[in-house]
Every structure is written in C-alpha cells, then in structure tokens.
Amino acid sequence: MLLGVVEIYLYHYFDKEIGPFVNLSDLPVNEAQSILNTIKVKKPNSQSAKRHDKYVEYRHNCENIIRAEFAKKGGVMNRISPHYMVIEHSPWLSTWYESSTFIKIPIEEFDIKTISFTYGDSMPTFSPTINDGKEYRKKLYTYDEILKIIEKYGLPQNWNDDGRYGPERYIEAHIWSDETISKYRKRIDSI
Template sequence: MTLVLYHYYEAAQGPFRNLSSLPLEEAREILGMIVQEGKTFASQRAGDYMETRLILESRAREAFIAKGGQPANLYPHYMTLGPCNWLCSWYTEPNVVQIDWDEFDDRSISFTYGDLFPTMRYEDGKPYRKQVYTKGEIREVIARYGLPQEWNKHGDRGPERYIEAQIWDENVIGRYYPSIYGGL
C-alpha cells in the first residue's frame, strides 16, 4: 500500500507556514489577527493556544526521541496520513501538497492517531491517547483501528478525524518548496 502525506493550507499564504517557528509574541499577534478576521477554522482557537501548542509539541518531540527519532527542529510541520477532505473546510481557498511518505527519513517523522491536540489532551482511556508513533508503529495502529477519516468522517464518533504526521525537519519540504526555505 502506497502511503501519501497531505498538507492542507490557505492557497494565498502558501504551504508549511508555521506559527511555532516564530517568536511567541509574533505568533500570538498573527493568531490574534486570524481570530479578528474570523474567516477560517484557526479563528476559533483559544487565547492560550500558542502556549498549549508549544507544550504539546515539546512532549511529542520528547516521546519521538525516546523511540529513536532524531528531530532536527524544535517544532514539527504538520501533514495527514492519507487525504482528509474535512480539512479543506478550515480554509477560505484551500490547497494541498501530497508527498509520498517514503521520501521522509524514518527518524524525522512521527505520528499521532488524531490531531496532536486532542490526542495528547483527551482523557477517555483510548489506548492511542498521549502516544506518538514511528512509521512502523503507525502501520500496526492502522491495522488495528483503521483510518479515522474513514470511520469518523463527520466527527460524531470522537475527536479523531485523521492521522497526523509531524515532520521534524525541512529536508523534504525544502526540496518541494525551495523558495520558502531559501533553497535548502
């Protein structure tokens, strides 16, 4: 089975724009402008979103390192494993990048069964909560539970809507979008 990663984004802004890569105050300012505009899914985020995001990203990074991951960045770029059309509703003019997962070094990519936020915060006893998976492990999780975007298309069966991939370096992304990262 060929596995493809998807990155959804606002067409006018371009792909792989990442609030976590900015100084905290600048990220808060940008998020504040997004909230004021009120046009996209991101405009619904809570006031402590950035602080919570940075804590969860740090936990995911530490868990990934404990499993042999070698993240080059302190923060990940986000993609989904397989398509998730629901994510198009997050954007005014959605666009998507698709990259074969084999292009990513196993030591630079982790996964959560669901979005990082609910996966790391929900307390409902599901075995995949607070877990970060490697490429090999996520295949086993899919074999056991399936793809959330298939069994929970409408979000009525829990917060799992997709499998999230956390990309911990820019090597592959830089090859696809060299203008974003100065030709890396």
C-alpha cells in the first residue's frame, strides 16, 4: 500500500521529442487547437492524436472548476493552469506517446499547498456525463485528503489500469507552481 511507502513520487509522462511540462493550456485556445491538429497528423499513434475537437475547450472548463475548488480549500495557485502529474507510476500513461519517457519527482520537493488532486483524471472526475455515485466523483482533494482516499481505495492503476472498472486509472496531481517544475525542465534541457 502507498502509505507504507517511505517516499511518494509524482510522475510526469511526455514525448522525448517535445519535452516535459509543455502545456496546451498555457496557450491561447486557437494556438492550442492548432498544435493539437498538428499532433494528429504528425504523431497519429499518440494519445493526444485521439482527442476530440472540443478537447481544448473542455480542458479549460475543467481547469476553471479545479481552480475554483482548490481556492475554496485555501490552495496556493501561482499559475493560471496547472502542470499535470500523477501519484506513482501509471503503466497506461506510459503508453501515451510515440517516444514516451517520464520524470519522477519526490513529493517532498514540492510545496504541498500548491498541489491539488483528483482520484482519476480531472476531466472524467468533473464530467457531467459520469454520475456513478462514487464518493470521489466531482471532488478535488488536498494532499492530506487524497492520502485518506488512497488508504480507502488504493491506487487506481493497481486495480483499473485497463479502465475496465471506470475512468479512474491514476490519481492526477495538479501542480499550481513553476518552482519545482522549472528545476526539472532545466535538467532535461541540459542533457
């Protein structure tokens, strides 16, 4: 079980050719959509190429929800949109890119007040079309709160990596600061 682990890691999966922590949400909608369209042509086997035409709009809407929910919990947000990571390794996410790799960062390197979590990807978590009554639907968590949910349900990738039991395949971490992220971005750039 995760809570018995000495150190918790956050993972960020990305395409080696593009680099880490490149976020479509940091761009104007039309520019983000243009990049997504280019990915569909140039990297047709990537998960990003399978996203629907309204993805950017839906992602922005979801980020508005998680930002508002985190503000209610007193979260510290130094960015308009978060960087995305997951708690522990996700076999499924590791297949998303044609040239897939990852960065793993001990959670202790972050200011915990700048991280929110959803049990599963935030988009299905807050989707109006998913109403299965699970207690973690439509909920955003702080670090202490997500540890209690993990204690209760475990890591989704351990029981649902293939998505057979619902949309939750990992725990998404929303990093609302560039402080730790910038250190890792520089390390990759220098290699």
